[in-house]
Amino acid sequence: MKKYLILGILVILIGSMVFVPMIQDSDETDVLAAEFTFKENLATEWNTVVPIKINVNSEEIVKLELIYNDSLFKTWTNPKGIIDYQFNSGYYGLGSKSVSLVSTFKNGDILTDDRMVRVLSDIKPEMWTAKIVKTYPHLFSSYTQGLEFNNGVLYEGTGQKGQSMVAQMDLNTGSIHPTKSNRLDENYFGEGITIFGEKLYQITWQEGKCFVYDKNTIQIEKDYTYTGEGWGLCNDGKSLIMSDGTERITFRNPSNFEIERTIEIFDNQGPIVKINELEYIDGKIYANIWMTNIIIVIEPLNGKVLAVINCSEIEKAGKGHGDVLNGIAQNNGKIYLTGKNWEKLFEVNFEKPKK
Numbered sequence: 001m002k003k004y005l006i007l008g009i010l011v012i013l014i015g016s017m018v019f020v021p022m023i024q025d026s027d028e029t030d031v032l033a034a035e036f037t038f039k040e041n042l043a044t045e046w047n048t049v050v051p052i053k054i055n056v057n058s059e060e061i062v063k064l065e066l067i068y069n070d071s072l073f074k075t076w077t078n079p080k081g082i083i084d085y086q087f088n089s090g091y092y093g094l095g096s097k098s099v100s101l102v103s104t105f106k107n108g109d110i111l112t113d114d115r116m117v118r119v120l121s122d123i124k125p126e127m128w129t130a131k132i133v134k135t136y137p138h139l140f141s142s143y144t145q146g147l148e149f150n151n152g153v154l155y156e157g158t159g160q161k162g163q164s165m166v167a168q169m170d171l172n173t174g175s176i177h178p179t180k181s182n183r184l185d186e187n188y189f190g191e192g193i194t195i196f197g198e199k200l201y202q203i204t205w206q207e208g209k210c211f212v213y214d215k216n217t218i219q220i221e222k223d224y225t226y227t228g229e230g231w232g233l234c235n236d237g238k239s240l241i242m243s244d245g246t247e248r249i250t251f252r253n254p255s256n257f258e259i260e261r262t263i264e265i266f267d268n269q270g271p272i273v274k275i276n277e278l279e280y281i282d283g284k285i286y287a288n289i290w291m292t293n294i295i296i297v298i299e300p301l302n303g304k305v306l307a308v309i310n311c312s313e314i315e316k317a318g319k320g321h322g323d324v325l326n327g328i329a330q331n332n333g334k335i336y337l338t339g340k341n342w343e344k345l346f347e348v349n350f351e352k353p354k355k
């Protein structure tokens with residue numbers, strides 16, 4: 001199912017990237033811009049040398065610039081003939097990057113040739129398997145969207161309009177703390193949560209609002225607005241880390257919720273979309289993939305998928321009449337998983353291939 005989904009997305013993406021040269025009006029009707037010699041957009045592995053040939057089609061070009069992912073990479077003055085150029089695809093992280101040739105002519109005209117380069121992961125993800133270590137109760141009414149421990153206390157954020165809440169939970173009984181909980185206004189659909197310092201952050205699905213709570217009282221103190229959807233949330237001790245249902249993950253400043261940087265999550269075949277609940281464990285991002293029994297392990301520096309964890313044993317034991325697997329939390333080296341409207345929550349172990 002996942003393969004077909006990714007294949008479908010690849011077809012749509014490639015279809016939408018069919019090259020259309022951007023030729024602006026010019027007094028000289030036969031003037032041609034410099035152009036890349038490859039006919040379609042490029043796909044390449046991360047951290048490889050990518051050779052590019054450029055045809056300089058006019059003697060009238062006085063300046064030629066190569067712009068990759070919005071940065072000026074190279075400038076040629078009075079270029080002629082065919083130019084061989086190469087760049088390293090590891091300069092940025094994975095994902096779809098723009099690459100443009102900008103030709104400036106003697107008469108001041110500017111023409112561009114715009115393409116895309118898709119940078120895929122250079123590794124095949126390891127396959128891990130989640131195994132149950134211990135079983136705990138989980139509140140069936142909880143449509144789990146965020147799960148995180150802080151100082152040994154389990155916090156959960158849930159979704160659905162009119163049912164969204166944030167609460168401290170009792171791991172052993174699965175019950176909500178009698179006073180330390182807060183239900184969102186019915187206009188909001190709660191999504192991921194994370195605790196940073198003394199604050200708990202809770203994003204919302206399509207309402208563009210991040211609520212900030214005192215983590216001890218679970219009372220809302222302020223909120224931030226953002227563009228796009230909110231799905232999962234975690235943090236690395238410096239930045240908030242947020243998924244939005246696409247292959248993109250943003251790192252955000254906790255003091256204003258502004259985006260600091262974005263990574264695109266790719267394996268060696270293409271993007272991984274529908275990234276949902278998140279957890280930051282030992283320097284890596286663990287992510288539920290919505291509607292699957294898969295958790296992926298992501299390198300935060302560049303978006304590479306390091307491992308794919310098969311959680312089918314967890315779903316078989318936990319789903320019952322509930323919804324999908326969602327919710328990853330760690331506490332003192334132990335890892336816990338649950339799902340939306342599951343009656344169980346599991347301590348798990350990830351079995352890895354022997355090296």
Ligand SMILES: [Ca+2]
Binds near residue numbers: 279327
């Ligand atoms: Ca989490």
